[in-house]
Amino acid sequence: MIHVLLITFIITLFYMAIANRLMTYIKVLALQGVILFFVVFLQLSEINTLNLVLIMLETIVFKSLAVPLFLSHLLKRNNITREAEPFLPNFVSLVITTFIVVITILISNTIKDDNLDKIFFVVALSTLFFGLYLIATRRKIITHVMGYMVIENGVFVLSLAVGNEMPMLVNLGIMLDIFASVLILGIFLNKIGDVFKNVSVDQLSNLKDY
Amino acid sequence: MIGVYLLGALAIAIILFISRNKILVYSLAGLFLVLQSAFAIYASFHYGSTESIYFTYDSLGVILLITMSIVAIPALIHSYIYIENHQENAQARAIYLTSMVLLIMAISAGYLSNHIAVTWIFTEITTLSASALIYHHRNKLALEGTWKYVFICAISITFIFIGILFLSLSLQHAGSDDLSFRNLLARRAELNPVWLRMAFLFIFTGFTAKLGLVPMFTAGIDAKDKAPAPAGALLATVLMNLGFVGIFRFYIVIANTPLLHWAQLVVGTAAFLSIFVSTVYMLKVKNVKRMLAYSGIEHMGIVMLGVAAGGVGYYAAVLHIILHAFVKSSLFFQFNQLYRVFQDKSIYHIGNYFKYNATGAMVLLFGFISATAMPPSGLFVSEFLIFKSIFDAGQIVLLIVVLLLLTLIIFAFGKNIFKVLFIPAVGFDDSNVEKISPWESLSQFLFLAFAVYLGLNPPAIFVQLLKDSVSLLPI
Numbered sequence A: 001m002i003h004v005l006l007i008t009f010i011i012t013l014f015y016m017a018i019a020n021r022l023m024t025y026i027k028v029l030a031l032q033g034v035i036l037f038f039v040v041f042l043q044l045s046e047i048n049t050l051n052l053v054l055i056m057l058e059t060i061v062f063k064s065l066a067v068p069l070f071l072s073h074l075l076k077r078n079n080i081t082r083e084a085e086p087f088l089p090n091f092v093s094l095v096i097t098t099f100i101v102v103i104t105i106l107i108s109n110t111i112k113d114d115n116l117d118k119i120f121f122v123v124a125l126s127t128l129f130f131g132l133y134l135i136a137t138r139r140k141i142i143t144h145v146m147g148y149m150v151i152e153n154g155v156f157v158l159s160l161a162v163g164n165e166m167p168m169l170v171n172l173g174i175m176l177d178i179f180a181s182v183l184i185l186g187i188f189l190n191k192i193g194d195v196f197k198n199v200s201v202d203q204l205s206n207l208k209d210y
Numbered sequence B: 001m002i003g004v005y006l007l008g009a010l011a012i013a014i015i016l017f018i019s020r021n022k023i024l025v026y027s028l029a030g031l032f033l034v035l036q037s038a039f040a041i042y043a044s045f046h047y048g049s050t051e052s053i054y055f056t057y058d059s060l061g062v063i064l065l066i067t068m069s070i071v072a073i074p075a076l077i078h079s080y081i082y083i084e085n086h087q088e089n090a091q092a093r094a095i096y097l098t099s100m101v102l103l104i105m106a107i108s109a110g111y112l113s114n115h116i117a118v119t120w121i122f123t124e125i126t127t128l129s130a131s132a133l134i135y136h137h138r139n140k141l142a143l144e145g146t147w148k149y150v151f152i153c154a155i156s157i158t159f160i161f162i163g164i165l166f167l168s169l170s171l172q173h174a175g176s177d178d179l180s181f182r183n184l185l186a187r188r189a190e191l192n193p194v195w196l197r198m199a200f201l202f203i204f205t206g207f208t209a210k211l212g213l214v215p216m217f218t219a220g221i222d223a224k225d226k227a228p229a230p231a232g233a234l235l236a237t238v239l240m241n242l243g244f245v246g247i248f249r250f251y252i253v254i255a256n257t258p259l260l261h262w263a264q265l266v267v268g269t270a271a272f273l274s275i276f277v278s279t280v281y282m283l284k285v286k287n288v289k290r291m292l293a294y295s296g297i298e299h300m301g302i303v304m305l306g307v308a309a310g311g312v313g314y315y316a317a318v319l320h321i322i323l324h325a326f327v328k329s330s331l332f333f334q335f336n337q338l339y340r341v342f343q344d345k346s347i348y349h350i351g352n353y354f355k356y357n358a359t360g361a362m363v364l365l366f367g368f369i370s371a372t373a374m375p376p377s378g379l380f381v382s383e384f385l386i387f388k389s390i391f392d393a394g395q396i397v398l399l400i401v402v403l404l405l406l407t408l409i410i411f412a413f414g415k416n417i418f419k420v421l422f423i424p425a426v427g428f429d430d431s432n433v434e435k436i437s438p439w440e441s442l443s444q445f446l447f448l449a450f451a452v453y454l455g456l457n458p459p460a461i462f463v464q465l466l467k468d469s470v471s472l473l474p475i
Helices: A002-018 A022-043 A050-078 A090-110 A118-137 A141-161 A167-195 B002-018 B022-045 B059-086 B089-111 B116-138 B140-172 B182-184 B193-212 B220-227 B229-236 B238-255 B262-285 B288-309 B313-342 B358-371 B378-392 B396-423 B438-456 B459-467
Strands: none
Touching: A002 A022, A002 A090, A002 A118, A002 B262, A022 A050, A022 B089, A022 B238, A022 B288, A050 A141, A050 A167, A050 B229, A090 A118, A090 B089, A090 B358, A118 A141, A141 A167, A141 B140, A141 B358, A141 B396, A167 B116, A167 B229, B002 B022, B002 B089, B022 B089, B059 B229, B059 B238, B059 B313, B059 B438, B089 B116, B089 B193, B089 B229, B089 B238, B116 B140, B116 B193, B116 B220, B116 B229, B140 B193, B140 B220, B182 B238, B182 B396, B193 B220, B220 B229, B220 B288, B229 B288, B229 B313, B238 B262, B238 B288, B238 B313, B262 B288, B262 B396, B288 B313, B313 B358, B313 B378, B313 B438, B313 B459, B358 B378, B358 B396, B358 B438, B378 B396, B378 B438
């Protein structure tokens, strides 16, 4: 069952690669949060109940409710147009995403380790690289934030792989999640939208050496 | 004591944040300096002991903590001058001082932590406080710098976390879940090499954002440019040292495994690329503050080359970051006075500084000599030792290329500094130039002289601490 959920998680990445509208991205992020909720429930069977409830609350409340609501609030507040405006056509995005997944599968095949469920490794690493790809190829700053959220989800999957042995690391991951998201979204909500009206990275190139 | 220090600093930060009373705020900042110095003295007297499980007063931590505490004193004094000159409102002053206190606290605790996850947490806190400092001016450019810094640091912090996860996988083979550096070193033979490699790659990449190496150096440049100069001095020196600590402590573990050669290759490549990149930027940079920041990238490249070369290079690397902290911070403190005279950062609008502020011009001249490692600068000694270690490692070609690049850097640095010092700026109206008291340059002179002293005639206890800090590395 965990494998089915994790494969669904990978499929959401493909969907994200070809999505056109920002609202779709936000919905996919919420869906990823829900998937992670069930993965946590099934995977972390050995840790104590209080900690488990805490982690599950983080996935369902923070990842799939608070962040998506906040992002859609930002969209409305700053009047950001609904298109994602990629630098590359969607077809190329899809091909590159496929490459990323295939390469991570090849990498994982070279590793021999009984302690690690390989599918966690594949999902985490391809999510990480996909997030970086998303950041590099979209024009709007808010899609950079979404790319960062995707990376966070990937890291969360990886921390679940070692979660039963070291629950401390999962908690640290949650701390990173909340801390970095609040920092990034805080700046985004309060400042960037007010100062730069139509938010695109082209406007963030004034710091120069001369 | 570390608990008292952290709680005390936190309490001071909270009161600073809510207080709008000028006298109270400045006396609290002074109180924090007392606390910081007391903590440094306490740490040096309890050398070698461990407190609160996660903090050890080891040689590297203590020596950097003392450096930090010394640099913090003029940093806060110059912050006072800065705030009073800009007539900042009470809120901006409160946020600025709170972030300074939190930054210094997080860096100090990060130096001393003996557990990689704890180092990581304090690195995260430095990102938060540094971003508040970068955004101090509340304008468009400051916002751009803050956004880039926060975003790149968030990604690199995530990278470090991924590295820690891989490290925990590597450690599972050893049947242990204690991620302290000591435990890692003790079980080095049982660590899984594949996961260890991945862990090192991610942790190294993550910490380069703080250290200022290729690939993540870009955000730091904008940060040092946009932050007020006294805060920039901390970002350009002691915060970089925190990145060094993060990498170096983990490097000690990996250097004692069969992966040593591979790790040398990774670190050496990143270091060489940093020197190359900083040369390219130094040749074309026209903004004095950014030039100083790029010079920092060059120095960190040299330091990491020393670490990669091994042998006497380890000793020289630790010596170099300490001397660099004094030299570069004094240049940053001086920059503020330069800005007050010319109201500009661009090299085109600055010139003939000797005419307006002779004392400050002397600081720039001596700082230039020190930062380019010309004798009698202390950095000359450490750089010479690093070159010797590269020579001993048999990398003659690398050494020649690095020396050529450094020559270019000295040329570019000198060209800009001598323009600032001697050649009048075109169209500069000097009718109402601010007179600057020579006393404001005192701390810079002291720092530059101290760096010469530490380099040429190091006290025996200092040499002993340096040797202890690299004693765990293989020769």
